[in-house]
Amino acid sequence: MSFLLTCPHCGSRPVDEFRYQGEVTRRPGPVATLRELTDYVYFRDNVAGVQREWWYHRTGCKTWFVAERDTRTNEVLRTLIPAPTGVATPQ
Amino acid sequence: MRLRSQPAERIDRNHPITFTYAGEEHTGFAGDTIGSALYAAGRRVFSRSFKYHRPRGLLCCSGHCPNCMMTVDGVPNVRVCVEPLRPDVDVRDQNVRGSADRDLLGVVDKIGGPFTPVGFYYRTMIRPRRAWPLYEKVLRNLAGLGRVDEKANGHGPYVTVHRRVDVLVIGGGPAGRAAAEAAEGKVLLVDDRAAYDASYEVLSPATALAIYEGGLVPVAAGNTLHRIRAGRIVVATGALEQPLLFPGNDLVGVMLPDAVRRMVDEWALQPGERAVLVGEAAVDLKLQLARAGVEIVAVSLRPESLSAHGRRGRLASIDLDGERIDCDLLVVSGGLQPAYSLLAQAGARIDYEPRRGIFVPTELPAGVEVVGAAAGDIEQVPAPAVLDGRGDKCFVCICEDVTTKDVKRALREGFDSIELAKRYTTVTMGPCQGKLCQLASTRLLAHETDTDESAIGTTTARPPWRPIELGLLAGPHHEPAKLTPLHQRHEALGAEVIWTGAWRRAFHYGDPAAEVRAVHESLGVIDVSTLGKVIVEGPGAAELLDRLYPNRFSDLKTGRIRYGVLTSDGGRIMDDGTVARLDDELFYVTTTSTGSEGVVEWFEWWNAIWGYDVEIVNVTGALAAMNLAGPLAREALAPLTDAPLDNESFRYLDAKEIAVAGVPCLALRIGFVGELGYELHCPATDAGSLWDALVTAGATPFGLEAQRVLRLEKGHVIVGQDTDSESNLLSARMGWTIKDDKPDYVGKPAVPHLEVREKLVGFTSDVLPPEGAQIVRDGRIAGRVTSSRLSERVGGAIGLAWVDPDCAEEGSVISIRVDGTLRPATVTLAPFYDPEGALLRS
Numbered sequence: 001m002s003f004l005l006t007c008p009h010c011g012s013r014p015v016d017e018f019r020y021q022g023e024v025t026r027r028p029g030p031v032a033t034l035r036e037l038t039d040y041v042y043f044r045d046n047v048a049g050v051q052r053e054w055w056y057h058r059t060g061c062k063t064w065f066v067a068e069r070d071t072r073t074n075e076v077l078r079t080l081i082p083a084p085t086g087v088a089t090p091q
Numbered sequence: 092m093r094l095r096s097q098p099a100e101r102i103d104r105n106h107p108i109t110f111t112y113a114g115e116e117h118t119g120f121a122g123d124t125i126g127s128a129l130y131a132a133g134r135r136v137f138s139r140s141f142k143y144h145r146p147r148g149l150l151c152c153s154g155h156c157p158n159c160m161m162t163v164d165g166v167p168n169v170r171v172c173v174e175p176l177r178p179d180v181d182v183r184d185q186n187v188r189g190s191a192d193r194d195l196l197g198v199v200d201k202i203g204g205p206f207t208p209v210g211f212y213y214r215t216m217i218r219p220r221r222a223w224p225l226y227e228k229v230l231r232n233l234a235g236l237g238r239v240d241e242k243a244n245g246h247g248p249y250v251t252v253h254r255r256v257d258v259l260v261i262g263g264g265p266a267g268r269a270a271a272e273a274a275e276g277k278v279l280l281v282d283d284r285a286a287y288d289a290s291y292e293v294l295s296p297a298t299a300l301a302i303y304e305g306g307l308v309p310v311a312a313g314n315t316l317h318r319i320r321a322g323r324i325v326v327a328t329g330a331l332e333q334p335l336l337f338p339g340n341d342l343v344g345v346m347l348p349d350a351v352r353r354m355v356d357e358w359a360l361q362p363g364e365r366a367v368l369v370g371e372a373a374v375d376l377k378l379q380l381a382r383a384g385v386e387i388v389a390v391s392l393r394p395e396s397l398s399a400h401g402r403r404g405r406l407a408s409i410d411l412d413g414e415r416i417d418c419d420l421l422v423v424s425g426g427l428q429p430a431y432s433l434l435a436q437a438g439a440r441i442d443y444e445p446r447r448g449i450f451v452p453t454e455l456p457a458g459v460e461v462v463g464a465a466a467g468d469i470e471q472v473p474a475p476a477v478l479d480g481r482g483d484k485c486f487v488c489i490c491e492d493v494t495t496k497d498v499k500r501a502l503r504e505g506f507d508s509i510e511l512a513k514r515y516t517t518v519t520m521g522p523c524q525g526k527l528c529q530l531a532s533t534r535l536l537a538h539e540t541d542t543d544e545s546a547i548g549t550t551t552a553r554p555p556w557r558p559i560e561l562g563l564l565a566g567p568h569h570e571p572a573k574l575t576p577l578h579q580r581h582e583a584l585g586a587e588v589i590w591t592g593a594w595r596r597a598f599h600y601g602d603p604a605a606e607v608r609a610v611h612e613s614l615g616v617i618d619v620s621t622l623g624k625v626i627v628e629g630p631g632a633a634e635l636l637d638r639l640y641p642n643r644f645s646d647l648k649t650g651r652i653r654y655g656v657l658t659s660d661g662g663r664i665m666d667d668g669t670v671a672r673l674d675d676e677l678f679y680v681t682t683t684s685t686g687s688e689g690v691v692e693w694f695e696w697w698n699a700i701w702g703y704d705v706e707i708v709n710v711t712g713a714l715a716a717m718n719l720a721g722p723l724a725r726e727a728l729a730p731l732t733d734a735p736l737d738n739e740s741f742r743y744l745d746a747k748e749i750a751v752a753g754v755p756c757l758a759l760r761i762g763f764v765g766e767l768g769y770e771l772h773c774p775a776t777d778a779g780s781l782w783d784a785l786v787t788a789g790a791t792p793f794g795l796e797a798q799r800v801l802r803l804e805k806g807h808v809i810v811g812q813d814t815d816s817e818s819n820l821l822s823a824r825m826g827w828t829i830k831d832d833k834p835d836y837v838g839k840p841a842v843p844h845l846e847v848r849e850k851l852v853g854f855t856s857d858v859l860p861p862e863g864a865q866i867v868r869d870g871r872i873a874g875r876v877t878s879s880r881l882s883e884r885v886g887g888a889i890g891l892a893w894v895d896p897d898c899a900e901e902g903s904v905i906s907i908r909v910d911g912t913l914r915p916a917t918v919t920l921a922p923f924y925d926p927e928g929a930l931l932r933s
Contacts, residue, residue: 001304002304002305002307003304003305004305004306004320014320021696029835030834030835030836030839030840032840034844037661037840037844040660040840041661041841042661054696056695056696058692062692062695064695064696064699065699074304074305082699082700084698084699084700084701085700085701085702
């Protein structure tokens with residue numbers, strides 16, 4: 001894995017500068033059934049295709065951002081700093 | 092022996108260079124390779140083959156084949172045909188018992204045949220079973236090529252360089268140079284031969300090893316690995332000369348055309364006296380050979396049959412279409428094959444083209460181009476897959492000594508796909524990595540199975556393009572270590588220093604038990620600068636912390652401290668520490684020593700979602716911290732500060748900014764080690780003078796081991812040591828930190844679902860169980876010890892352990908396996924020492 005990722009601040013950088021935090025998930029909220037909780041904590045869609053995921057520019061500007069990446073080709077279609085929603089899941 | 096001056100020779104006859112081979116001194120010229128200098132000195136046998144120990148000589152002179160691998164200055168497997176000659180270099184044979192000329196293991200070639208068929212190590216040497224250790228010992232001794240000198244550092248030290256260019260051209264032949272000339276922007280050309288002047292940058296001698304995604308091309312240049320990122324990659328790697336398959340095709344004196352061309356043109360060497368030329372490219376050498384005074388005794392463009400016969404491994408005669416001809420040089424050409432390996436790695440398709448008998452790259456990935464011969468820009472008629480002939484062994488793969496007989500046998504045994512045949516016979520798996528045998532083996536398989544080459548296909552191309560030293564991949568030796576600002580103090584005190592994560596910490600200063608006593612009886616000081624230290628400041632700080640921790644901080648009064656445990660949204664314990672409120676909107680958070688970066692990233696991540704108006708700053712490295720602890724702590728501190736320290740003014744769990752010995756400190760009155768204590772956080776630059784003042788005031792420095800004993804006496808948990816990724820707050824008996832009336836916080840959705848399958852409890856015992864010891868109940872494992880120490884204060888062994896919930900009662904007796912026997916221990920729920928915390932509050 002050696003693709004390039006475009007940090008919204010720093011531009012195109014090698015992927016090893018970043019921390020991968022996995023898919024953007026949907027948090028169920030403070031009250032959840034065990035099933036909702038388990039889905040959120042343990043299950044991932046793991047799509048073969050374009051996926052929204054969290055990245056952190058650890059050895060750079062230390063910014064969290066969302067990338068849209070094709071998991072089949074590692075092509076990164078878009079990166080953005082999501083607008084904070086105040087609630088659990090960024091849109 | 093040299094020819095008279097050649098028009099384009101590379102050697103400089105005015106600059107002789109002396110070197111040693113097998114302990115004897117020889118002389119070559121500047122511009123020579125080690126191989127050409129040895130040839131000039133009369134050497135013809137350069138190595139012994141991998142399995143049969145057959146004599147081998149110069150074949151390709153291009154750094155591709157394994158025939159000239161020697162040990163150079165202690166580095167094994169150096170291809171001397173391309174290794175520049177340097178003064179005083181020490182060159183030795185390898186893979187021989189004796190010398191390359193007289194190798195005792197040559198006997199394998201004579202009589203080993205029946206015992207060493209393809210896959211013999213799976214087959215011949217498995218019976219009788221009990222003899223395997225003996226076989227293994229022998230095989231291990233014989234296997235491999237060359238010996239690594241454990242004391243030498245290869246060609247090191249190694250360096251890694253990161254670069255970005257617009258256009259990277261790989262290969263400096265005519266097509267590569269033209270592409271580089273035409274390219275725009277920052278252009279870099281990588282060439283494995285000598286440098287030359289150009290309008291663009293040339294990196295040479297250097298080899299592109301691979302093409303990875305994102306346009307990453309690692310390039311080996313001597314001791315330096317260049318990690319080059321290119322927007323556009325132009326592959327101009329040219330084509331590889333292919334050998335022919337015929338009996339005796341590995342004899343010393345059988346050469347490829349380019350080798351002969353280089354020997355004559357570049358190094359003024361005479362490649363033989365009586366030459367036979369077979370194949371189109373070989374026939375093109377007439378001019379060179381005439382210049383070199385070589386008699387051409389026979390020429391054939393497309394022979395029907397060919398076999399070579401040797402004397403002591405050196406070519407003596409051939410049978411060419413039924414005619415016996417005496418000769419000492421046989422130049423053969425099986426045509427060219429585009430060097431497509433880098434392209435295949437990058438994701439190109441490789442298709443067979445029967446008209447020219449080559450594999451060509453197609454469907455190139457974006458950003459990668461190919462020019463020249465590598466693209467298949469070659470005109471030729473395919474050579475026959477194998478030439479008939481009788482006599483000696485016929486090698487498909489000279490690296491691994493795989494013969495046509497071996498491949499045929501593998502086919503008979505059912506290994507009929509190229510990938511299976513490769514793994515079974517090891518064809519293409521040797522040092523040349525298929526450069527000289529990929530095409531040959533595919534065509535042989537097609538020939539033998541009556542299919543065509545497209546149906547057989549190729550094996551997967553993998554990096555690196557040529558063998559490299561592992562040190563080059565590893566790069567320079569880095570072992571990142573974090574040192575506290577007091578590290579030199581610890582060393583001066585003779586501390587035993589250990590690793591804790593990336594930190595180097597003082598484990599003890601000689602007598603950890605005495606250090607424990609000092610803290611209990613008088614005064615100790617420990618460097619806790621490794622604690623993660625984080626400032627959380629802003630209008631949203633209190634609410635952010637309320638949402639990050641199960642505990643509540645919004646009601647924490649300014650100047651007060653509260654313990655907090657971080658959990659994941661699954662309710663698992665992640666980290667712990669203290670939170671001090673320094674002002675309405677200003678909090679000072681400590682984390683575990685190894686957790687600070689993760690905690691800051693975790694805070695930042697949640698705040699990227701929530702968007703509180705808060706700054707989160709990691710000040711771990713900027714601040715030092717030391718914990719002054721013991722019954723005399725207040726008395727010792729008083730003369731060093733103007734701040735009132737009495738128990739009314741500076742209470743337990745108070746945080747105050749005070750000056751100590753002139754050093755501005757944030758003083759936290761907390762007690763990880765169980766005695767009256769002040770944790771002093773100060774600028775890293777002032778740490779030394781503060782430490783010195785505390786030691787002068789009578790504090791005994793204590794290390795990590797004493798701290799571990801002291802905190803265990805208090806039953807204080809170390810996250811990561813006593814907890815793991817399954818631990819939750821209820822099972823760790825820290826449910827009191829959960830403030831579940833808060834509307835939401837990380838981990839809240841999990842709280843109703845938390846299960847307590849086991850509980851973390853303290854225990855006392857007569858014997859000291861090792862950490863990790865099993866708790867056994869009714870013959871099954873029912874828990875484990877996570878921490879254990881001998882405590883003088885408690886008078887015996889104490890520890891923490893996970894046990895079944897119904898055993899987690901004060902006074903329950905549990906069984907711990909110690910040295911194979913079960914030992915009783917008694918569960919204790921309260922701290923072993925000062926259970927009421929009276930000392931902390933005193």
